[in-house]
Amino acid sequence: MSVGFVRTVAVCLFFAAAVSAPARAATRDETEKAKIEKVIRTSIEWALTKDLSALFECFAQDSDFFIFHPDSKSTIEGFGAFRQLAEGIFMSPKFKALDSQIRDVRVQLSKSGDAAWYSAYLDDHGEWDGKKTGWDDARWTGVLEKRKGKWVIVQMHFSLASDLVRAAAAKADSK
Numbered sequence: 318m319s320v321g322f323v324r325t326v327a328v329c330l331f332f333a334a335a336v337s338a339p340a341r342a343a344t345r346d347e348t349e350k351a352k353i354e355k356v357i358r359t360s361i362e363w364a365l366t367k368d369l370s371a372l373f374e375c376f377a378q379d380s381d382f383f384i385f386h387p388d389s390k391s392t393i394e395g396f397g398a399f400r401q402l403a404e405g406i407f408m409s410p411k412f413k414a415l416d417s418q419i420r421d422v423r424v425q426l427s428k429s430g431d432a433a434w435y436s437a438y439l440d441d442h443g444e445w446d447g448k449k450t451g452w453d454d455a456r457w458t459g460v461l462e463k464r465k466g467k468w469v470i471v472q473m474h475f476s477l478a479s480d481l482v483r484a485a486a487a488k489a490d491s492k
Contacts, residue, residue, distance in 0.1 A: 349430065349433070349468075350424045350426065350433075352468055353424050353433050353435065353461055354422055354424060356461065356470065357419070357422065357424075357435055357437065357459070357461075357470070358419055359371050359374075360372065360470060360473075361417050361441060363375075364443070365414050365416075369403060369404070369408065372403060374467075374469075375469065375470055376399065376471075377396065377462065377471040378469075379395070379396055380394075380396070380397075381472075382395060382399060382471055383395070383472055383473075384399070384472075384473045384474070385473070385474040385476075386475050387475055387477045411445055412445055413444045414442075415442040415443050415444060415449075415451070416442050417439065417440060417441045418439070419437050419438070420439075420440075421436075421438050422435060422436075423436050423437070430463070431462060431463045432460065432461065432462050432463070433460070433463075433468070434458070434459065435458065437458075438455065438456060438457065439452060439454075439455040439457045439475070440453045440455070452475070452477065454477070455476070455477055456475070456476045456477070456478065457473065457475050459471075459472055459474065
């Protein structure tokens with residue numbers, strides 16, 4: 318074999334590897350994003366079957382975990398507090414999940430690949446002691462970490478657009 322031939326093959330292999338590396342990274346990112354979205358969806362949809370194991374697997378089970386809810390009284394700090402809430406309220410026979418819809422999910426991965434953040438819109442409906450409850454168009458954001466090879470949610474924040482809340486209240490008052 319000539320030296321020129323070997324160089325040509327080496328250059329071709331280098332460029333082939335350089336071109337395929339971004340494609341492999343994009344495929345890996347899409348695979349990770351799909352895993353993350355499954356965790357996000359399960360963290361809400363578990364309620365339809367009351368599968369506590371599925372719920373708890375979605376979250377960091379330590380003091381890092383917290384949730385901000387739209388009202389000022391429902392901040393949850395630490396997995397222990399969340400566990401109590403889930404076992405006490407969501408597993409109560411008074412609670413029944415009716416449906417949920419998660420829309421416009423956007424997931425971003427950190428450059429290191431061990432953290433991600435997301436945003437989505439959430440409609441989530443249930444009943445408490447026969448009375449309907451829930452949210453429409455809740456803005457939902459959160460952060461996940463990859464721990465021991467699994468994605469877990471470490472932080473979530475739910476909010477309702479104040480202009481829409483005021484409009485709904487005004488409409489209810491006019492009836």
